[in-house]
Amino acid sequence: MAASLFEDFQPHSKEVWKNQAIKDLKGKDFDQTLIWQAEGDLRIEPYYNHEDLSSLPIELVQSAQNNAIIATWHNREKIIFSTEKATNQLILEAIEWGADSVIIDFEEKDITSIDFKKLLHQIKLSEIYVFFKVQNQSVQLLETLASLIPYQMKGGVQDDYLASWMNTGVLSKDSTIQLTQTIRKVQNHPQFKALLVSGEVFHNAGANSVQEIAFTLANALEYIDQLTEAGLSLEDILNKIEFSVAVGTDYFTEIAKIRAMRYLWQKVLSEGYGFEKASEFPVVISAHTSTYFDAALTPNTNMLRATTEAMSAIIGGADALVLHAYNSTFENEESFGKRIARNISTILKEESYLDKVNDPSAGSYYIEHLTFELAQKALLLLQEVASLGGSIAAFEQGFIQNTIAQNHNSRQEATTSGKRVMVGVNKFRFDEKPFVYEAKEAQTSTIPLLRAQRLSEVVEAQ
Template sequence: MAASLFEEFQPHSKEVWKNQAIKDLKGKDFEQTLVWQAEGDLRIEPYYSHEDLSSLPLDLVQGAQKNHATATWQNREKIIFSSEKTTNQLILEAIEWGANSIIIDFGEKDITAIDFKKLLHQIKLSEIPVFFKVQNQSVQLLEILSSLIPYQMKGGVQDDYLANWMSTGSLSNDSTSLLVQSIRKVQNHPQFKTIHIAGEVFHNAGANSVQEIAFTLANALEYVDQLTQAGLSLDEILNKIEFSIAIGTDYFTEIAKIRALRYLWQKVLSEGYKFEKAAEIPVTISAQTSTYFDAALTPNTNMLRATTEAMSAIIGGADFLVLHAYNATFEEDETFGKRIARNVSAILREESYLDKVNDPSAGSYYIEHLTFELATKALTLLQEVDSLGGSIMAFEKGFIQNTIAQTHNSRQEAITSGKRIMIGVNKFRFDEKPFVYEAKEAQSSTIPLLRAQRLSEVVEAQ
């Protein structure tokens, strides 16, 4: 019965569908009415079919996703270091309430002045990955850890000196040599990362998805070149890399962004570096919810944005998920906000079952096409950065900052004019308390820097 039912519906080509749509538009232009020109010069059609996949390197795109470790993800919580005892308590509480990975952000604190025995009391790094965010202190940190921990560690060091330079203007002359030392110190710790590529510095300055992919990979290639020149092999380098990106509110584009990053990284290694084992190297990606799209007013809408961002990250295949507190923008006490953030991840796993399928978007005509288009646009931009001499020279010439600024300014114009809707900001806004705008102190530098921004700032004080 079912077979005869389906026989009544003959398959139609995409051209037939398009001709019918044009007929139904009754004179309206198909391109202007139904085709969406998205950020990053992406052309989004109203309908995709299997015909759109025929020209794509689908085996390579999907193969890059299959190299992703598992369908599940680790819920990683970020904790700002205050004191050994207080921070240790916060870590243990976070683990008890659902976090299975931790970032300890030390800011500018002197690592050698911290008692790590007290800080890591009852925390075993072979069981729970702990990441230590420091500034140019990786070697000192690893020396301390090696004196305390006799077993193989999980986790890593987050010390992206290129991203730090782009946001603060500070760069040490010995950063590369210190990174080489760090990598060599943990070669016997296969699950401990020492090369952190922080793509969120571009996103939170206003970059769109194409720009974030391209500039993140440009920094990664800068590290690879510097480290190979310092004597390390590609095997030693690539196994220690973790990419970190921010996930915005454009649901499907953010899914495709993670997939495009994996595919493009393997493509660059395979074709640009002639690295035959590129497809065998897992591309580890940590995704964090966006602070750029957070709002200080009608704050509960931040929870909604964080939920869709988390879903994009998971479906896209992120290995780690970092959800910041919805109230981090406007309140010092983030206790309740962090609890909500942990619960978002837990519910998506325990009740939505998003951890049951590896690469759930595989085969989607739209997402597969969008993944490849993102990768293609990002590769073009990456090649433009390379033509300028790489990410350092492109940044010194102002190319990266100006490109991002154009996107951010365009968004600001759209949100102030009402062309772009942001719930709780320029539509359905409810001011629970008066907003006080605090201007950020300008950082001194001979070149423009990347400053973390929020899109909603432009209208919050109106």
């Protein structure tokens, strides 16, 4: 019966399909009507089939996706440090209610003033992945932990000083020395990361997917150059590196973005550095739901955005998923929002079974093609940054900021005019009064910085 069914439907080439589509358009231009020019100069066609994959290095793209360290993703919760006792309670509650790992964000707190015995009470770092986000205090942190913890730790220390500099304009002179010492101190802790390269600083300033990939990898290459010059081997660095990206609302593009980053990173290491063992070092990527696309009005729509963003991250192969509370960008009370965020990840795992397949989008004609196109576009932009002298030089020249600003301004214009639909903001909006738009702090840096923004802010104030 099955064989007879397929015999009744003969396969057709893409050319045959296109000719029929042109005929059905009755004189309308095919490209103008059906081709979508997406952000990042991506050309999205209305139809893909196996012919679109014939010229792609599909085996290399797919093999890069099989390097994830864990079979499923960690449900990772970010907790802002307040006091030792209160933060400890929040960590224990998060773990009890579904989190697999946590990030403790110390912001600008002095590490030496914190009682880590109280902070980590009933928390064993050999069993629970704990990440410590600090600012130029990673060595002090590790020395404190070493005095308390005699076993191998899981988790990591997060101190992305390049991203911080691009956001604040502040860069410590000993940042590279600190990072070098940090990596050396944790070489005997195989499941403890020491170098975070964050793409959120670009995304939340308004970057598109191509820009986020390119500029994130440019920062990673800058770190490699600085650290190898300081005496570390490439293997030492790759063992301790973790990437993070922000995941936006463009569902399929965000799936492809994570896959493209894995593929492009291996390509850069193997071809750019001549590193033949690149495939032996898994590319670890954590994904954060976007604050850039959050809305302060009709705020429950943020839950819907977070859900599709989380699905993109998972299907794209993220090793960890960090969902912020739907109301975290405009309200102080986050307990209910954090519970909802935590449960989104749990439901997608326990009820949607998204953890049962490795690289679930593999073989999709559209996503595979989009993955490769994103990687190619990002590679061209990465090469442009390299031609300017690397990410630091490109930032000092204003290239990175101007490139991102153009994309953000284009998005904002489209959102304000209604060409770009944002549910709860310029479509299906429900609010009793306009949102009070708070002016950004005046910039004090001599060069433009990457300030975190929300796309909907200007529209909400109208």
